[in-house]
Amino acid sequence: MPARDAIALAADLPLQQATSLYDRISPHVGIVKVGLSLFVEHGPLAVKAFADLGARVFLDLKLHDIPNTVELASARAAALGVSYLTVHASGGTDMLVAAVRGAESGAKTSGRAPPEILAVTVLTSMNSATFNEVVPSSEIDEQVDRLARVAVKANVGGLVCSAREVSRLRQMKSDLILCTPGIRPEGSAANDQSRVETPATAIASGATFLVIGRPIYAAIDPLDAARRIECEVQSALSA
Ligand code: C5P
Numbered sequence: 001m002p003a004r005d006a007i008a009l010a011a012d013l014p015l016q017q018a019t020s021l022y023d024r025i026s027p028h029v030g031i032v033k034v035g036l037s038l039f040v041e042h043g044p045l046a047v048k049a050f051a052d053l054g055a056r057v058f059l060d061l062k063l064h065d066i067p068n069t070v071e072l073a074s075a076r077a078a079a080l081g082v083s084y085l086t087v088h089a090s091g092g093t094d095m096l097v098a099a100v101r102g103a104e105s106g107a108k109t110s111g112r113a114p115p116e117i118l119a120v121t122v123l124t125s126m127n128s129a130t131f132n133e134v135v136p137s138s139e140i141d142e143q144v145d146r147l148a149r150v151a152v153k154a155n156v157g158g159l160v161c162s163a164r165e166v167s168r169l170r171q172m173k174s175d176l177i178l179c180t181p182g183i184r185p186e187g188s189a190a191n192d193q194s195r196v197e198t199p200a201t202a203i204a205s206g207a208t209f210l211v212i213g214r215p216i217y218a219a220i221d222p223l224d225a226a227r228r229i230e231c232e233v234q235s236a237l238s239a
Helices: 015-025 034-044 046-051 068-078 092-110 130-132 140-153 163-170 199-205 222-238
Strands: 007-010 031-034 056-063 082-088 117-120 159-161 177-180 208-214
Touching: 007 015, 007 222, 015 056, 015 222, 031 046, 031 199, 034 046, 034 056, 046 163, 046 199, 056 208, 068 092, 082 092, 092 117, 092 140, 117 140, 117 177, 130 140, 130 159, 140 159, 140 163, 159 222, 163 177, 199 208, 208 222
Parallel strands: 007 031, 007 208, 031 056, 056 082, 082 117, 117 159, 159 177, 177 208
Antiparallel strands: none
């Protein structure tokens, strides 16, 4: 796989800034993650803007609601032609199954390929203290494994997880898509992420693709940052 297809830009910027950035770095980055802020402001136009630039779109809405609502939203996302859609694994089996069903029906109706449903386990911004506020008397790792098992049983396409969890989760199912935010090249600031790894380590551990925001878009030279990350990923893929 070309390194470019293993890198997703987290486009957490105003739309015009994000599209002009992606236009410059697209030789090095094949996927664009459209998150809540862009989608709340621009809706489907945000998806179209990156698809028109040749990106595969990862719609990161982290859906978490009753199964029927998630199924309807998933079907609408599929009709937009996105490649990946996120849901929270903590929504449980029925919600996850509904998300997969919605993706398939929405894609069928619109004549597109269904998006892969990616289940978020525990946010990579969480540390033990913030995690224990909401889930007392459990460890992050235990919770990640518990949620991953539920998601795999519901037949999702993959998981969003920390790079530190990839090799463990890969053992659950060999063809799972494992997508990892919390990526920080050597020397870049962690910002609000707690469980971070370098691009090379994440790929070497078995990540399918990396979600990278600030290390690219907040770099002094984003094109150079993207180029370096692509090189690092390429070396790890060919190692
Ligand atoms: O700027 P940075 O590289 O930290 O961006 C990471 C992106 O991945 C953000 O858009 C964030 O919302 C997303 N994300 C995350 N942790 C998760 C799931 C998604 O950081 N578990």
